[in-house]
Amino acid sequence: MLQTQTEAGFEIVRREDFSDVTYLLAVRHPLMARAAKPGQFVIVMSHPEGERIPLTIADFDAAEGTVTLVIQAVGKTTREMQQTCTIGTHLHALVGPMGVPTHMGRAKKVVCVGGGLGVAPIFPQARGFKQNGAKVIGILGFRTKNLVFWEDRFRDVCDEVILCTDDGSAGIKGFVSDGIRQAIAAHPDIDEVVAIGPPIMMKACAETTRPFGIRTMVSLNPIMVDGTGMCGGCRVKLGDVVKFACVDGPDFDGHLVDFDDLMLRLRRYAEEEKAAVARWSETCRMRALLAAS
Amino acid sequence: MAKKRTIRSIPQARTPVREQDPQVRRHNFTEVNLGYDEAEALLESQRCLVCPEPACIAGCPVGIDIPGFIARISDGDIRGAYDVLARTNLLPAVCGRVCPQENQCEGVCIVGDVLEPVAIGRLERFVGDRAIAEGWARRPHIEPNPFRVGVVGSGPAGMACAADMAKAGCAVTVYEAFHLPGGVLRYGIPDFRLPNAVVDAEIEALRRLGVRFECNTLVGRLFTIEQMIDELGYQAVFIGTGAGYPAMLGIPGDSLNGVLSANELLTRCNLMRARDFPAVDTPLPLGRHVAVVGAGNTAMDAMRVSLRLGAEKVSCIYRRSRAECPARAEEVHHAEEEGIEFHWLTAPVEVLGDGKGNVRALRCQTMVLGEPDRSGRARPVPVPGSEHDIEVDQVVFAIGTNANPIIGQTSGLGLDRRGYIAVDDTLATSLAGVYAGGDIVTGAATVIEAMGAGRRAAASMKAYLGLSGPAAEGGSAGLFGLPPDQRNFVRLRVG
Ligand SMILES: Cc1cc2nc3c(=O)[nH]c(=O)nc-3n(C[C@H](O)[C@H](O)[C@H](O)COP(=O)(O)OP(=O)(O)OC[C@H]3O[C@@H](n4cnc5c(N)ncnc54)[C@H](O)[C@@H]3O)c2cc1C
Numbered sequence: 001m002l003q004t005q006t007e008a009g010f011e012i013v014r015r016e017d018f019s020d021v022t023y024l025l026a027v028r029h030p031l032m033a034r035a036a037k038p039g040q041f042v043i044v045m046s047h048p049e050g051e052r053i054p055l056t057i058a059d060f061d062a063a064e065g066t067v068t069l070v071i072q073a074v075g076k077t078t079r080e081m082q083q084t085c086t087i088g089t090h091l092h093a094l095v096g097p098m099g100v101p102t103h104m105g106r107a108k109k110v111v112c113v114g115g116g117l118g119v120a121p122i123f124p125q126a127r128g129f130k131q132n133g134a135k136v137i138g139i140l141g142f143r144t145k146n147l148v149f150w151e152d153r154f155r156d157v158c159d160e161v162i163l164c165t166d167d168g169s170a171g172i173k174g175f176v177s178d179g180i181r182q183a184i185a186a187h188p189d190i191d192e193v194v195a196i197g198p199p200i201m202m203k204a205c206a207e208t209t210r211p212f213g214i215r216t217m218v219s220l221n222p223i224m225v226d227g228t229g230m231c232g233g234c235r236v237k238l239g240d241v242v243k244f245a246c247v248d249g250p251d252f253d254g255h256l257v258d259f260d261d262l263m264l265r266l267r268r269y270a271e272e273e274k275a276a277v278a279r280w281s282e283t284c285r286m287r288a289l290l291a292a293s
Numbered sequence: 294m295a296k297k298r299t300i301r302s303i304p305q306a307r308t309p310v311r312e313q314d315p316q317v318r319r320h321n322f323t324e325v326n327l328g329y330d331e332a333e334a335l336l337e338s339q340r341c342l343v344c345p346e347p348a349c350i351a352g353c354p355v356g357i358d359i360p361g362f363i364a365r366i367s368d369g370d371i372r373g374a375y376d377v378l379a380r381t382n383l384l385p386a387v388c389g390r391v392c393p394q395e396n397q398c399e400g401v402c403i404v405g406d407v408l409e410p411v412a413i414g415r416l417e418r419f420v421g422d423r424a425i426a427e428g429w430a431r432r433p434h435i436e437p438n439p440f441r442v443g444v445v446g447s448g449p450a451g452m453a454c455a456a457d458m459a460k461a462g463c464a465v466t467v468y469e470a471f472h473l474p475g476g477v478l479r480y481g482i483p484d485f486r487l488p489n490a491v492v493d494a495e496i497e498a499l500r501r502l503g504v505r506f507e508c509n510t511l512v513g514r515l516f517t518i519e520q521m522i523d524e525l526g527y528q529a530v531f532i533g534t535g536a537g538y539p540a541m542l543g544i545p546g547d548s549l550n551g552v553l554s555a556n557e558l559l560t561r562c563n564l565m566r567a568r569d570f571p572a573v574d575t576p577l578p579l580g581r582h583v584a585v586v587g588a589g590n591t592a593m594d595a596m597r598v599s600l601r602l603g604a605e606k607v608s609c610i611y612r613r614s615r616a617e618c619p620a621r622a623e624e625v626h627h628a629e630e631e632g633i634e635f636h637w638l639t640a641p642v643e644v645l646g647d648g649k650g651n652v653r654a655l656r657c658q659t660m661v662l663g664e665p666d667r668s669g670r671a672r673p674v675p676v677p678g679s680e681h682d683i684e685v686d687q688v689v690f691a692i693g694t695n696a697n698p699i700i701g702q703t704s705g706l707g708l709d710r711r712g713y714i715a716v717d718d719t720l721a722t723s724l725a726g727v728y729a730g731g732d733i734v735t736g737a738a739t740v741i742e743a744m745g746a747g748r749r750a751a752a753s754m755k756a757y758l759g760l761s762g763p764a765a766e767g768g769s770a771g772l773f774g775l776p777p778d779q780r781n782f783v784r785l786r787v788g
């Protein structure tokens with residue numbers, strides 16, 4: 001059997017920095033590289049005292065034996081990883097692929113929407129739909145031009161790409177929901193929309209497609225612990241039904257998802273998270289001072 | 294043993310066990326029950342009548358030779374006592390601590406008809422702890438064979454199966470989804486009941502038997518059960534993935550912040566060590582007044598953990614009465630001593646919010662016990678107009694679990710109506726060579742039953758591989774009595 005896990009953990013073999021907050025890590029895990037399917041995620045612990053954080057598998061390469069994660073530094077763990085996860089270092093824990101893979105179905109014309117960091121995880125889905133023979137329209141949303149990444153990769157696998165920036169510095173000026181409207185106007189025969197991004201963006205996408213009755217799948221990102229269905233921390237509401245995003249999802253029908261509930265629950269540990277970042281920044285500052293003196 | 298003991302001649306009172314003072318222990322995670330020392334164990338062992346037809350053995354889910362091991366303690370032969378225990382129980386130090394003895398061996402002990410029953414659990418723990426301290430669980434002589442066995446899940450069921458298959462000479466690998474092995478023993482049951490050091494010692498004992506642990510491996514998703522047989526080269530597989538999937542409250546307000554499952558609370562606190570936050574990164578929401586819904590072992594653990602994390606008040610909300618409470622008697626007693634407030638015959642109807650998405654109170658209703666339901670327990674019926682609010686800022690629910698869906702989602706295994714893995718009397722599943730046991734078959738049960746299931750499955754797997762039974766005795770150890778090169782796997786079972 002392929003041995004991936006060493007005493008030290010899982011090796012980081014490649015790293016790219018897309019911006020000062022977004023970075024890519026390719027991690028060696030040959031078995032997972034073979035098993036992963038679009039729509040799945042992993043849980044990572046960067047060190048033994050670390051938190052278990054879920055990250056979408058943004059790409060996988062069976063030949064190279066790696067899975068790729070694209071991470072946005074938003075809090076203690078992801079900022080710390082931005083500093084410590086260099087090539088040759090190891091992740092303490094990496095488990096997956098988790099979650100139900102995206103159902104590719106027989107959709108003939110699909111819109112894949114990625115907002116900000118959601119651009120990375122939507123990529124394997126766009127590629128998957130294309131390989132399935134569908135016509136794929138990619139809609140990528142960023143705040144501004146210098147945050148744009150992977151536009152070329154999407155152009156490779158999509159039949160059409162609509163780039164949107166909030167300030168109009170690249171592509172069209174507007175949100176991805178404007179992109180969706182534009183796509184729907186040009187293509188009345190869209191079978192499905194798949195959207196990944198911040199909850200507020202996915203909610204806007206679902207509201208945009210609702211009047212047209214186009215099936216809209218979203219990938220939810222509630223707080224997780226185990227990722228195996230054991231804790232219920234990742235529960236989400238679909239109408240009156242409760243589902244666990246880690247084992248029943250993370251993809252759900254966007255027209256049923258209670259986004260307000262999701263956004264409320266994401267703020268659950270806001271106090272602790274703020275405190276952790278503050279403490280961590282302070283430690284970094286002290287270290288810098290020490291190093292300078 | 295010199296003279297025959299009678300109910301009159303034995304020490305009349307149960308030997309008390311030393312415990313941490315309730316006022317001290319409610320602030321720490323060190324073990325509550327300090328266990329017998331040798332003198333205390335010797336004294337208590339003399340209360341056993343060594344009955345010719347011991348009721349206790351029949352009361353034990355795995356049929357431990359209880360008078361046998363107790364008699365050896367009386368003789369001062371602790372090592373001998375361990376050997377007797379180890380014949381049936383792989384985890385005496387664990388089971389002595391967490392078994393619901395009052396419903397099992399101690400519940401039927403003859404002495405208990407007149408006096409307090411023999412403290413079998415405490416004696417078992419004494420022997421188990423001594424064995425760990427002295428390193429008695431050493432590696433027996435093992436005759437290796439060419440078979441490879443895969444075990445999925447490292448809880449008590451998986452551990453027991455792995456131990457027996459390793460002793461039979463198979464190369465055993467245990468796959469665990471978490472980054473540490475042990476199952477509920479690790480993530481669920483807190484240190485003050487079952488110290489991590491005990492779990493570590495049991496895992497280490499398995500490693501010494503040659504068992505390999507592969508953590509961070511989610512079977513079903515990284516590879517399937519079918520692939521374990523077809524591609525990864527396992528001749529037999531055991532599934533012990535536990536119950537998981539906590540049942541929801543299903544009342545209005547149950548997704549407010551501050552409402553969480555006992556499993557989440559316990560996993561954050563025990564496995565992720567969030568109680569040491571900020572030294573570790575995992576946060577834990579701390580309530581000032583915590584309500585825990587349910588009264589099983591999981592609920593008791595959640596309450597007592599909340600107390601130790603600094604909650605000012607912890608209330609137990611249970612819809613039946615104390616008599617029906619399913620937790621171990623010792624835990625309820627300890628919880629009461631520690632100052633948990635019990636609201637028996639009380640059912641939650643709604644979690645009330647503060648308008649900002651947080652919990653403000655739990656609205657409850659008083660119940661009375663009516664006719665027995667299907668489980669034989671009195672059915673609680675609400676009292677009209679009895680609604681009242683309990684001010685809380687955190688609600689933890691521990692009202693049972695459903696089947697974990699992952700293996701079912703990813704394999705062709707037959708499941709039962711409720712989604713648990715279907716097995717026959719030998720614990721064989723619908724796939725040849727694949728066996729299952731523990732909570733994933735029975736639904737949430739006990740450590741000893743899971744351990745027993747792991748061992749029973751191991752016995753079936755040995756027969757299946759030809760390591761026991763006619764084929765083995767005939768000398769040609771091989772599957773279906775065939776030598777390895779003539780074996781041809783057909784993944785179909787008639788049945
Ligand atoms: C299925 C799934 C896929 C995800 N994929 C990606 C991805 O590909 N790239 C990426 O950068 N991020 C992804 N996330 C979000 C990522 O897990 C969080 O950003 C990360 O946990 C934040 O940790 P932190 O300590 O840096 O920040 P914190 O300060 O702890 O939190 C910052 C924000 O992240 C959210 N968060 C915190 N802890 C968790 C947790 N355990 N699980 C989920 N969210 C949490 C909080 O709501 C908070 O708003 C994904 C989340 C889920 C559930």
Ligand SMILES: Cc1cc2nc3c(=O)[nH]c(=O)nc-3n(C[C@H](O)[C@H](O)[C@H](O)COP(=O)(O)OP(=O)(O)OC[C@H]3O[C@@H](n4cnc5c(N)ncnc54)[C@H](O)[C@@H]3O)c2cc1C
Nearest residue numbers: 446448449450470476477512535590731732738739740743
């Ligand atoms: C808080 C709590 C307190 C309890 N207290 C007591 C008590 O006092 N006395 C008592 O007798 N019983 C008690 N129990 C019940 C007892 O712990 C369980 O019945 C027992 O642990 C079941 O053992 P198991 O081996 O079947 O599963 P578990 O102990 O649940 O172990 C299953 C393991 O499999 C892993 N797993 C799951 N899916 C996968 C997968 N797909 N791939 C790889 N690994 C996987 C899990 O991560 C887990 O580690 C308690 C339970 C809880 C939750």
Ligand code: SF4
Nearest residue numbers: 341342344349402403
């Ligand atoms: S029933 Fe009680 S007294 Fe009799 S053998 Fe068992 S433990 Fe001893």
Ligand code: FES
Nearest residue numbers: 227229231232246
């Ligand atoms: S993360 Fe624990 S159940 Fe989904």
